[in-house]
Amino acid sequence: MREKLTEERILEMLERKQYKELKEELENNMYPVDLADILEEFDQKHMVMVFRLLAKEEAAETFTYMNSDMREILIGALTDSELEEVMEEMYLDDTVDVLEEMPANVVDRLLLATDEEKRTQINQLLQYPEDSAGSVMNVDYIAVRKEMTVAEAILKIRQVGLNKETIYTCYVTEKRKLIGYVDVKELLTTSESKLIEEIMETNLLYAHTTDDQEDVVRMITKYGLIALPILDHENCMVGIVTVDDAMDVMQEETTEDISIMAGVAPNEDSYFETTVLEHVKSRLPWLLFLMLSATITQMIMNSYESALAVMPQLAGFIPMLTGTGGNCGSQSSTLVIRGLAVEEIEFADLPKVIWKEVRVAVCISLVLAVVNGIRILIMGQGDVMVALTIGLTMACTVVIAKVVGCTLPLCAKKVGLDPAIMATPLISTLVDISTISVYFAIVSKAFQL
Amino acid sequence: MREKLTEERILEMLERKQYKELKEELENNMYPVDLADILEEFDQKHMVMVFRLLAKEEAAETFTYMNSDMREILIGALTDSELEEVMEEMYLDDTVDVLEEMPANVVDRLLLATDEEKRTQINQLLQYPEDSAGSVMNVDYIAVRKEMTVAEAILKIRQVGLNKETIYTCYVTEKRKLIGYVDVKELLTTSESKLIEEIMETNLLYAHTTDDQEDVVRMITKYGLIALPILDHENCMVGIVTVDDAMDVMQEETTEDISIMAGVAPNEDSYFETTVLEHVKSRLPWLLFLMLSATITQMIMNSYESALAVMPQLAGFIPMLTGTGGNCGSQSSTLVIRGLAVEEIEFADLPKVIWKEVRVAVCISLVLAVVNGIRILIMGQGDVMVALTIGLTMACTVVIAKVVGCTLPLCAKKVGLDPAIMATPLISTLVDISTISVYFAIVSKAFQL
Numbered sequence: 001m002r003e004k005l006t007e008e009r010i011l012e013m014l015e016r017k018q019y020k021e022l023k024e025e026l027e028n029n030m031y032p033v034d035l036a037d038i039l040e041e042f043d044q045k046h047m048v049m050v051f052r053l054l055a056k057e058e059a060a061e062t063f064t065y066m067n068s069d070m071r072e073i074l075i076g077a078l079t080d081s082e083l084e085e086v087m088e089e090m091y092l093d094d095t096v097d098v099l100e101e102m103p104a105n106v107v108d109r110l111l112l113a114t115d116e117e118k119r120t121q122i123n124q125l126l127q128y129p130e131d132s133a134g135s136v137m138n139v140d141y142i143a144v145r146k147e148m149t150v151a152e153a154i155l156k157i158r159q160v161g162l163n164k165e166t167i168y169t170c171y172v173t174e175k176r177k178l179i180g181y182v183d184v185k186e187l188l189t190t191s192e193s194k195l196i197e198e199i200m201e202t203n204l205l206y207a208h209t210t211d212d213q214e215d216v217v218r219m220i221t222k223y224g225l226i227a228l229p230i231l232d233h234e235n236c237m238v239g240i241v242t243v244d245d246a247m248d249v250m251q252e253e254t255t256e257d258i259s260i261m262a263g264v265a266p267n268e269d270s271y272f273e274t275t276v277l278e279h280v281k282s283r284l285p286w287l288l289f290l291m292l293s294a295t296i297t298q299m300i301m302n303s304y305e306s307a308l309a310v311m312p313q314l315a316g317f318i319p320m321l322t323g324t325g326g327n328c329g330s331q332s333s334t335l336v337i338r339g340l341a342v343e344e345i346e347f348a349d350l351p352k353v354i355w356k357e358v359r360v361a362v363c364i365s366l367v368l369a370v371v372n373g374i375r376i377l378i379m380g381q382g383d384v385m386v387a388l389t390i391g392l393t394m395a396c397t398v399v400i401a402k403v404v405g406c407t408l409p410l411c412a413k414k415v416g417l418d419p420a421i422m423a424t425p426l427i428s429t430l431v432d433i434s435t436i437s438v439y440f441a442i443v444s445k446a447f448q449l
Numbered sequence: 450m451r452e453k454l455t456e457e458r459i460l461e462m463l464e465r466k467q468y469k470e471l472k473e474e475l476e477n478n479m480y481p482v483d484l485a486d487i488l489e490e491f492d493q494k495h496m497v498m499v500f501r502l503l504a505k506e507e508a509a510e511t512f513t514y515m516n517s518d519m520r521e522i523l524i525g526a527l528t529d530s531e532l533e534e535v536m537e538e539m540y541l542d543d544t545v546d547v548l549e550e551m552p553a554n555v556v557d558r559l560l561l562a563t564d565e566e567k568r569t570q571i572n573q574l575l576q577y578p579e580d581s582a583g584s585v586m587n588v589d590y591i592a593v594r595k596e597m598t599v600a601e602a603i604l605k606i607r608q609v610g611l612n613k614e615t616i617y618t619c620y621v622t623e624k625r626k627l628i629g630y631v632d633v634k635e636l637l638t639t640s641e642s643k644l645i646e647e648i649m650e651t652n653l654l655y656a657h658t659t660d661d662q663e664d665v666v667r668m669i670t671k672y673g674l675i676a677l678p679i680l681d682h683e684n685c686m687v688g689i690v691t692v693d694d695a696m697d698v699m700q701e702e703t704t705e706d707i708s709i710m711a712g713v714a715p716n717e718d719s720y721f722e723t724t725v726l727e728h729v730k731s732r733l734p735w736l737l738f739l740m741l742s743a744t745i746t747q748m749i750m751n752s753y754e755s756a757l758a759v760m761p762q763l764a765g766f767i768p769m770l771t772g773t774g775g776n777c778g779s780q781s782s783t784l785v786i787r788g789l790a791v792e793e794i795e796f797a798d799l800p801k802v803i804w805k806e807v808r809v810a811v812c813i814s815l816v817l818a819v820v821n822g823i824r825i826l827i828m829g830q831g832d833v834m835v836a837l838t839i840g841l842t843m844a845c846t847v848v849i850a851k852v853v854g855c856t857l858p859l860c861a862k863k864v865g866l867d868p869a870i871m872a873t874p875l876i877s878t879l880v881d882i883s884t885i886s887v888y889f890a891i892v893s894k895a896f897q898l
Binding site: 205222309322359 | 478603606633637654673674696699712719725726732736739751765767769771777788791794805824873878881
């Protein structure tokens with residue numbers, strides 16, 4: 001195992017003009033995804049120099065791993081024929097990803113560098129809705145006919161199957177309809193004279209071009225597939241989604257879910273690629289909405305102003321009560337949101353979920369109320385009456401928070417909203433309101449304020 | 450494409466004693482993972498009946514997808530020789546997963562049903578630490594020698610390569626050391642007389658048995674691999690982790706991260722499999738800790754009791770201020786935690802992250818302060834002085850929250866803690882404390898209380 005090719009070593013070799021050695025090293029000793037990371041740190045001149053040293057195939061793959069700024073620089077620096085080579089080598093799904101992020105004038109230049117046939121395919125892929133199966137699929141796959149023998153099928157793979165993304169499953173089609181599939185391991189371990197028809201698997205798994213990409217990922221994960229065939233609306237096979245693309249989608253979707261759960265509008269760009277203003281734009285709406293919703297809490301408190309004037313120490317318990325309520329609610333909503341995402345929980349489970357959360361809440365509220373009561377007495381923050389009132393409020397808050405927390409994500413799912421919006425930020429605001437209402441209702445009764 | 454085999458249809462066929470038809474249907478028209486889902490709804494008697502109808506291979510695979518309760522029932526119902534068949538057909542990594550969840554007496558019975566060689570391998574796998582690469586790897590893989598020709602390698606695959614999890618990459622070993630690999634597509638598209646040595650790839654990617662499973666998943670995702678070889682500490686190859694297992698690990702790890710971020714101790718079982726008491730146990734510690742931490746907020750507020758007695762309406766602004774602070778902080782911490790998880794952000798980026806968050810915070814705080822000020826004036830909740838004080842507090846809170854929110858996960862990572870614990874629950878408690886301090890410091894100055 002050779003020494004790793006580092007940023008410094010590449011720059012050193014460039015300086016010493018050891019282009020031939022560098023070219024060789026890059027080819028044998030570097031993965032395109034790592035090279036793209038390294039080139040990100042280079043200045044424009046050096047980046048273009050290194051890129052020009054790459055073999056066609058490596059160049060195309062490195063290009064797909066770059067961020068959009070780097071791509072624009074490169075596109076500006078490369079000649080038309082160099083660009084043509086890159087476009088020729090790129091897989092179609094990657095090409096579409098690149099095009100979707102580029103400004104219109106760059107897209108024009110890229111499309112000009114593409115041959116007619118590929119351009120037609122690209123235009124078709126660009127028409128699928130964002131985040132649909134069609135938008136992430138690959139149109140290259142190996143199709144065989146059921147009348148072929150195993151030997152003929154292997155020959156076909158030898159002839160066309162150089163694309164790493166497509167080779168391990170052959171799809172059996174008839175008039176473009178999918179009728180079966182054969183894994184390459186099956187081909188390799190079966191007698192060569194057998195017909196495909198005899199060995200093909202006919203219990204088919206597939207998705208349609210307009211299905212959500214998340215559903216595709218779920219099927220690939222659930223059934224442990226290397227690729228899933230994609231059909232159009234006449235049920236003709238048009239492409240496949242491969243497991244490596246599925247993993248990327250899974251990671252993207254998780255990031256999106258987690259962002260939404262934190263009250264941040266999701267964004268395709270990474271943290272650093274997103275500008276300050278874009279960050280503001282994606283975070284501000286929820287903050288504004290929630291801040292204004294808190295007006296309700298304030299109005300409730302203001303109506304108890306006289307009570308607070310008499311017993312100002314009552315205010316001191318508020319952050320603890322709302323904080324605990326918020327945390328309880330977010331625990332429940334998060335578990336339910338995740339359960340929905342991995343398809344363990346569905347709307348029909350609502351009664352079961354509520355029953356579970358109520359029991360959990362009762363146990364938790366007992367412990368919290370008792371511990372807090374003892375704390376109040378020890379720290380001399382109040383008498384037994386205060387400890388009891390706070391304990392009772394705490395118990396009500398926990399139960400309400402857990403029930404609200406588990407119910408809202410399920411209801412959101414039911415009406416077709418993303419359950420992830422029912423996460424901590426919204427839940428805690430709602431729980432704040434109920435906590436404050438309950439608290440003042442109880443204290444004003446207890447202390448006749 | 451045939452009609453799907455539903456729960457009802459299976460029960461109907463059982464009732465009519467159409468065992469032969471059912472057996473056939475199960476074999477051709479049902480995926481083991483779906484069957485395990487369906488059997489979960491069956492009573493014990495019917496479940497065992499259906500399971501006995503399955504072909505050996507399907508039975509073993511269905512078994513791996515069942516939950517531990519179902520497995521225990523089956524193990525109790527099957528004869529020793531039936532059990533032996535299941536154990537024989539299961540992949541080693543799945544067997545280990547099953548054993549890890551079973552009570553000791555069941556494990557003994559299962560191990561008795563296993564042959565000597567497999568038992569030794571199982572015992573070895575069971576020794577790898579939980580969540581390590583060794584614990585998720587598969588010990589079956591295709592090893593070839595560099596002196597073999599392509600034709601000989603293909604022959605070897607034909608002889609041993611019936612295991613679907615291992616066939617698509619052949620590993621070239623020499624005295625058990627990994628020296629290269631060849632993809633099957635390479636074998637299929639190369640002249641049969643070439644030597645493996647000539648075509649093998651020597652730029653190796655691998656992990657060690659004790660590496661974290663998350664690192665393995667990251668490599669598989671990053672490089673788009675079908676499998677990653679795993680070496681022991683003498684650098685001998687001992688197994689592979691395949692992409693389908695990686696996807697499962699990825700999903701598990703995400704669930705774990707999301708749980709921790711919501712202040713829930715992670716748990717291998719699913720929501721419904723976890724008992725009420727286990728739910729309480731995994732949620733209570735954080736709630737208790739955070740509730741007691743809120744005592745600090747309360748002590749600060751109590752020291753301003755006289756101010757509250759004079760101006761009780763000041764209390765009404767507290768939930769809004771702490772709520773907004775908490776939300777701002779959780780946005781930042783969530784984005785940074787996710788950035789760390791997908792390796793976009795690292796500790797060295799701390800100054801860059803803080804600088805970005807400060808600029809975002811300044812923009813956001815301006816908008817929130819102005820909107821809130823106008824709201825206060827319109828709703829008559831205070832005069833210009835009140836609006837200004839709240840605005841100033843709001844601005845400070847947002848900036849502090851964003852800085853705390855982005856800094857703590859990075860520091861946690863640096864000292865070897867899981868950054869996910871620095872999520873909403875803890876951040877909001879910390880932000881509460883600083884918000885209340887700032888608020889009362891400002892109002893007591895402004896209104897000379």
